[in-house]
Amino acid sequence: MTVYRIALTGAAGSLAADIIPGLLARGHTIVGIDQRAPRDTFGCEFVSCPVNDRAALLEAMRECDAVIHLAGIPLEADWADILHANIDGTEAVLHTAEQLGIQRVVLASSIHATGYVSVPTDGTLVPDDVRVRPNTFYGVSKAAVEALGSLYHDRFGLDVICLRIASRFAEPTGERTLSTWLSPADAVRLFDACLQTSHPGFRTIWGVSANTRGYLSAEGGAAIGFRAEDDAERFAEAMFTAGDTDPSLLASDWDRAYIGGVFSSSHPPLFTG
Numbered sequence: 001m002t003v004y005r006i007a008l009t010g011a012a013g014s015l016a017a018d019i020i021p022g023l024l025a026r027g028h029t030i031v032g033i034d035q036r037a038p039r040d041t042f043g044c045e046f047v048s049c050p051v052n053d054r055a056a057l058l059e060a061m062r063e064c065d066a067v068i069h070l071a072g073i074p075l076e077a078d079w080a081d082i083l084h085a086n087i088d089g090t091e092a093v094l095h096t097a098e099q100l101g102i103q104r105v106v107l108a109s110s111i112h113a114t115g116y117v118s119v120p121t122d123g124t125l126v127p128d129d130v131r132v133r134p135n136t137f138y139g140v141s142k143a144a145v146e147a148l149g150s151l152y153h154d155r156f157g158l159d160v161i162c163l164r165i166a167s168r169f170a171e172p173t174g175e176r177t178l179s180t181w182l183s184p185a186d187a188v189r190l191f192d193a194c195l196q197t198s199h200p201g202f203r204t205i206w207g208v209s210a211n212t213r214g215y216l217s218a219e220g221g222a223a224i225g226f227r228a229e230d231d232a233e234r235f236a237e238a239m240f241t242a243g244d245t246d247p248s249l250l251a252s253d254w255d256r257a258y259i260g261g262v263f264s265s266s267h268p269p270l271f272t273g
Helices: 014-025 054-061 079-100 137-156 184-196 219-223 232-243 253-257
Strands: 005-009 029-034 045-048 066-069 104-110 159-165 202-207
Touching: 005 014, 014 029, 014 184, 029 054, 045 054, 054 079, 066 079, 079 104, 079 137, 104 137, 104 184, 137 159, 137 202, 159 184, 184 202, 202 219
Parallel strands: 005 029, 005 066, 029 045, 066 104, 104 159, 159 202
Antiparallel strands: none
16 A cells, blocks of 8 residues: 655645544545644644645645645635635646646545536436536536646646545435435545555546445446445435424435535525635
8 A cells, every 4th residue: 555645735624624534544644734723633734824825835735745635615605716715726736736746636526516417317327427517606616626637637647536526424414415425434435545546647536435325426436446335325214204304304306306406506505614
């Protein structure tokens, strides 16, 4: 197993908190990068640095040999804010990686880059590389993240894996997420697989667990050695029981129509942080 010194942006976020302990347990060293201090550094080196501060990024990422880029606004927001944080920020990280000769980059994309793809009703699975159909400005930014990753692979030779993360929570939060859940433990397995696979080139891969009700393909993950172990089905009975008194847990018409669920409506959830 190859161990890396990883520059991990968005180190104060919830996804970072899910995966950092597991990556450390696998022997990796992590330099956490964020403009705000994390609640827990897990003993990692931490650098206070806005993702668009290229000079500070250059110093923070120096001597790292892989990048996991999680920084950005995680829900719908004003276009100017999305552009600055998610698109310009990703280009800054990729540019810095190329300057420093860092060859392995893992980018956090999202199911919302393809949110207007229809939920399959015939038993087929949505492929990892289904074309982008963003359902929000946030989704557009994640499509741009993927496009930037593709450019930096083709022009500069970086190995870039874009993870189309579906629904990453401690537990499923509603009926839709019984199909789209990515458990924290599987998230660790997925990110580590991205680091371990040899010469991945550029690719998009679903970030999803092995859910009984799943409709997202596992082929991309399998191709890099990712084997999900968790299944949201163990939460299903309790969820449907709770749904008798809390209908908000049950699938909406948007959830049944599009893989992006209610984010595909005219009133997607907004970022308030």
